[in-house]
Amino acid sequence: MAETNDRKADRYHHGNLKTALVDGFLEMLPSTTIESISLRKLATHIGVAATAVYNHFSNKDELCAAVKLRCLDHFAQWLESHVEKNAEPEERIYALSKAYFQYSLQHPQYFQFIFQIDIPQEYVTAELIETSMRAEQELRNSVIALLEKHQLPTTQYNEGLGAFACWSLAHGVTTLAAKHVNHAACLSGRWPPEFMLDNKESINAAFEPLSKVVIAGILAVAKK
Template identity: 35%
Template sequence: MGKYHHGDVRNVLLQQAENILTEEGPAGLSLRRLARLTGVSEAAPYRHFDGKDGILAAVAIAVFERFAEKLEVAAASTENHEERIMALGAAYVQFAVEHPQHFRLIFGRERPPLDQYPELREAADNAFEVLQRAVTSLDRKAEMTLTEAATAYNRALAAWSRAHGIAMLVIDGLIVPPADQDLSSFVLGLLAEDLTIPAGA
């Protein structure tokens, strides 16, 4: 009863890994369980991946790619610079809220170190580059002075940081979005909030 070769075990493992991850987070993902659920021997995954980190890296790469896509769509939604920043921030947070486990995977402790998986680093860099390019309007960089470029870069970091912070704090339950408002308008409100104090103080 040679039930050897199952077809493309690698992809099935990846898909299954992502399912588990979505439902239970990285804590619930064990190689052995993954193998069992996939209907393959407990050592089989090692033929296709560099151990557990290898699988996590592979999933993380896929997630980064989808994340980058969402960001690109958001960036393309408008030509206006401010609106674009807003759209990006909203998309950033939305992705985190819709796929908290995926978001945690690519930003959390369980993500394998970037410098050990070049493709992972590449996927990450690519996603962030979408952000940076959109926010700093790199296509006009040639016209910028050095200080202008520096300022633009800092604005990018500031916007990114805020979106990231909101995303983290919301999926962590530390910020609870008001129930009487939809998420995106809440997020947009936060993103637009200045630190400058209003007139009457």
């Protein structure tokens, strides 16, 4: 049964309207576009007066900054929960790459908001920057552990290159799969069927060797 406006409004009477507004924005995403959501439409969705919304967010950019903060926190928690802290660094990099891709499938609205919405500089807070780097920190920690395992220098360059390469792998695969470029390549016979990424076995079969390629590259550069 659909939730009535009265019941939606009740959610913040005993809580936080600012939180309820972010909740409401995310609730609207599956059925509409980000561009079409206005502060007034959001107010109607959760059953409050438009003036109540403006008491917390002066404009849509400020609201989007709060929504992005929520999405980034959710994304970081997802990655953190999908890696074993005591696992070998190679396994951690492999697990994080897969988790990145799987997040895009299971939480597409959050994923799209994180990577498609730019927040104007004046609304970028220290908290937003710190939260946006939590996911990177998981990758960086794994790269540092990899370098230390092989007794290689943990310089800013080596750590940054490693995190950048791992992130590029995960995001590149995710982007190609979203456009079904990998499907076309597999169906044409140019790529092996393991790269279809359409089930758990295929995802494992693709990310394991791809992770090994990236890891080998990180080690090769660090040895120079």
